[in-house]
Amino acid sequence: MDLELPEELRLMRDTLRRFIDNEVIPYERDSWEGPDLKPEYREKWEARAQELGIWQIDLPEEYGGMGLGLLARTIVWEEIGRTIAFPRRKPWIFGHDMSPILVSYLNEEQREKYLYPVVSGEKKHAFAQTEPDAGGDAAAIRTTAVRNGDHYVINGMKRFITGGDSADFFKVTCVTDPEKGARGVSCILVDADSPGVTVLRRQETMMDDQPCEIAFDDARVPVENLIGKEGDGFKMAQHWITIGRVRHGAGALGVMERCLEMSASYAQQRKTFGRPLADRQAVQWPMVDIYADLQTMRPLIYNTAAKFDAGEDIRWDSYLCKYLGDRKGYEAADRCLQIFGGMGLTTDMPVEKLWRDMRSMMITEGPEEILRMSLAQEVLRRYGD
Numbered sequence: 001m002d003l004e005l006p007e008e009l010r011l012m013r014d015t016l017r018r019f020i021d022n023e024v025i026p027y028e029r030d031s032w033e034g035p036d037l038k039p040e041y042r043e044k045w046e047a048r049a050q051e052l053g054i055w056q057i058d059l060p061e062e063y064g065g066m067g068l069g070l071l072a073r074t075i076v077w078e079e080i081g082r083t084i085a086f087p088r089r090k091p092w093i094f095g096h097d098m099s100p101i102l103v104s105y106l107n108e109e110q111r112e113k114y115l116y117p118v119v120s121g122e123k124k125h126a127f128a129q130t131e132p133d134a135g136g137d138a139a140a141i142r143t144t145a146v147r148n149g150d151h152y153v154i155n156g157m158k159r160f161i162t163g164g165d166s167a168d169f170f171k172v173t174c175v176t177d178p179e180k181g182a183r184g185v186s187c188i189l190v191d192a193d194s195p196g197v198t199v200l201r202r203q204e205t206m207m208d209d210q211p212c213e214i215a216f217d218d219a220r221v222p223v224e225n226l227i228g229k230e231g232d233g234f235k236m237a238q239h240w241i242t243i244g245r246v247r248h249g250a251g252a253l254g255v256m257e258r259c260l261e262m263s264a265s266y267a268q269q270r271k272t273f274g275r276p277l278a279d280r281q282a283v284q285w286p287m288v289d290i291y292a293d294l295q296t297m298r299p300l301i302y303n304t305a306a307k308f309d310a311g312e313d314i315r316w317d318s319y320l321c322k323y324l325g326d327r328k329g330y331e332a333a334d335r336c337l338q339i340f341g342g343m344g345l346t347t348d349m350p351v352e353k354l355w356r357d358m359r360s361m362m363i364t365e366g367p368e369e370i371l372r373m374s375l376a377q378e379v380l381r382r383y384g385d
C-alpha cells in the first residue's frame with residue numbers, strides 16, 4: 001500500500017533504503033559493543049545522514065531542523081526499523097534526540113538553557129516519569145516537588161530512565177498538588193549535576209536500552225525550571241507519548257518487512273528432506289501471515305500520521321498503532337526466528353535481536369493490556385448505549 005505518498009517522501013524513502021541496504025545492514029551485527037552502538041559506527045552513520053540531508057528529523061524548521069510532518073517521520077522510522085544497527089528505542093542517527101516537550105513547551109529562557117544546547121548536540125536529556133510503584137499507571141507517581149521560596153525541593157525515586165547515565169538534565173514529572181491526582185502532576189527541568197540527584201545504577205535489560213534508577217533527595221531546583229504551569233505535567237507526557245506510539249507502529253512495519261525478506265530468502269535456500277523449506281506450506285503460511293499483517297498495518301499507521309499532520313486528534317488511533325504494531329512486529333520476528341531454526345537463535349543472524357527488541361517494545365512506553373484498557377473506553381463510548 002503506497003497511499004499515494006508525495007514525490008518528496010518517496011524520494012526520501014528510496015534514499016534511506018539504499019543507505020540502509022548498502023551501508024548499514026552489511027555491518028549491523030558488527031556495530032554493537034554489548035548493549036551500546038560502537039562510537040565509530042555512530043559517527044560514520046551520523047555523518048552520512050547529514051550528507052544525505054536526512055538530519056534533525058524531529059526538529060521544526062524554525063530551530064534549524066527538517067520540519068518534517070509525522071507522516072514523513074513515519075516513513076523514516078519504518079525504514080530504519082528494518083535494521084538492528086540502530087538502537088531500537090533511541091535511533092538518533094538522524095539528528096539529536098528531540099522530544100515534543102522540549103520543542104513545544106519551553107519558554108525562551110528555558111530554550112536558551114536547555115533546547116538550543118540539545119539542538120547543537122552539546123547536551124543530552126532524559127525523561128523521568130516511571131517509578132518503582134508507578135509504571136503503566138503513570139498517574140500514581142509519588143515523587144514530590146514542594147515549593148520553598150524561589151525553589152522546588154524534589155524527593156523521590158525514578159526507575160527505567162533511558163539515557164539516565166548520560167543525560168545533562170532530566171524532565172522530571174513530580175506531584176506538586178497531591179489533592180488533584182493526575183492534574184496535580186508537573187514537569188520540571190532538573191540538571192543532572194544538581195546536589196541531591198544521584199544516578200544509582202544502570203538496569204541491564206534484554207534489549208539495547210539499559211535505563212537507570214535515579215534518586216532525588218532534597219534536590220533544589222529554581223522555580224523557573226517548571227515547564228508550562230503547575231499541573232500540566234501529565235498532559236505534556238501524554239503529548240510526547242502519543243507520537244511515540246505512532247513511532248512504535250512505524251518501526252514495527254520495518255521489522256515485518258525485514259522478516260519477510262529474510263524468511264523468504266532463507267526458505268528458498270535451505271533444504272531439508274531433499275526440498276527447499278519454501279516448498280512446504282507449513283513454512284509458506286507464516287510468511288503469508290507476516291505479509292497480511294504488514295499490508296493491513298501500513299494504512300493504519302500512515303493514516304494516523306496523516307491525520308495528525310491535518311491537525312486531527314489521534315489519541316485513539318495511536319493506541320491501536322502501538323498495540324497492534326508491536327504485537328504484529330513481535331509475531332513477525334517470532335515466525336521468522338522459527339523459519340531460521342537454530343541459526344535464528346544465534347548472534348550470527350539479526351533475527352534474535354529483532355525478536356528481543358520487539359518483545360521488549362510490547363512493554364516499554366505502555367504494555368498492551370493498558371492500551372487495550374484505554375481503547376475499551378472508546379469502544380464502549382462509541383458502541384454502547
Ligand SMILES: Cc1cc2nc3c(=O)[nH]c(=O)nc-3n(C[C@H](O)[C@H](O)[C@H](O)COP(=O)(O)OP(=O)(O)OC[C@H]3O[C@@H](n4cnc5c(N)ncnc54)[C@H](O)[C@@H]3O)c2cc1C
Pocket residue numbers: 126127128129130134135136137159160161162163205207209210211363364365366367368369370373
Ligand atoms: C528499557 C526500558 C526503557 C524505559 N524508558 C523509560 C524512560 O525513559 N522514562 C520513563 O519514565 N519510563 C521508562 N520506562 C518505563 C516503561 O514505560 C514502563 O516499564 C512501562 O510503562 C510499564 O510499567 P511497569 O514496568 O511498571 O509495569 P506495571 O505497570 O507494573 O505492569 C506490569 C504488567 O502488568 C500488566 N498490567 C498492568 N496494568 C494492568 C491493567 N490495568 N490491566 C491488565 N494488566 C495490567 C501488564 O502486562 C504489565 O506488563 C522504560 C522501561 C524499560 C523496560
